[in-house]
Amino acid sequence: MAVDQTMRVLVVDDYNTMIRIIRNLLKQLGFENVDDASDGTQALKKIEQNEYGLVISDWNMEPMTGYELLREVRARDQTARLPFIMVTAESKTENVIAAKKAGVNNYIVKPFNAETLRGKIDAVFGA
Numbered sequence: 001m002a003v004d005q006t007m008r009v010l011v012v013d014d015y016n017t018m019i020r021i022i023r024n025l026l027k028q029l030g031f032e033n034v035d036d037a038s039d040g041t042q043a044l045k046k047i048e049q050n051e052y053g054l055v056i057s058d059w060n061m062e063p064m065t066g067y068e069l070l071r072e073v074r075a076r077d078q079t080a081r082l083p084f085i086m087v088t089a090e091s092k093t094e095n096v097i098a099a100k101k102a103g104v105n106n107y108i109v110k111p112f113n114a115e116t117l118r119g120k121i122d123a124v125f126g127a
Contacts, residue, residue: 003125005030007053012036012043012069013087014061018110022056022087028114029121040064044072047079054121056108059088059095067099074103083124087112 009031011022019036026034035050037043041064043057055073057066064072066086073079083105088095091109099107105124108116121127 003121003127004053006033007031008033008035008050009054009056010035010037010043010046010050010052012038012040012055012057012061012066014038014058018058018087022117025112025114025117029118040066040069040072043069047073047082052082054083054085054124056085056087059086059090059099067095067102070099070102070104085120085124 009026011019011034013019013022023034023036035046035052037046039061043055047055057069059066070084070086073082073084084103085106085108086099086104087108087110089110096107106120108120
């Protein structure tokens with residue numbers, strides 16, 4: 001099964017440069033419909049108002065972290081199954097375990113390239 005590249009992807013990061021980098025990587029992979037949010041609170045509002053096929057979120061953000069965003073998304077019936085990839089600069093085992101328990105679909109440690117991102121997205125969608 002090929003990944004649907006027409007789906008809307010939400011990139012959540014409080015660092016504009018990182019949003020730009022992920023947006024460019026997604027574009028390289030053929031994803032044109034990319035939206036962004038600068039923190040978990042803004043992301044939740046967008047998720048409530050739009051239909052997304054995938055969320056790629058940074059872990060460390062204020063005031064709402066990516067982990068808190070993930071927990072909120074999973075707690076709501078309409079978004080409980082929304083594919084979610086967490087991005088972090090630290091590969092702390094306890095973070096990976098916490099994210100897995102909270103229902104993250106995949107995990108990417110920075111820095112990463114388009115091939116790594118493709119592999120993670122493919123794994124999420126069973127491509």
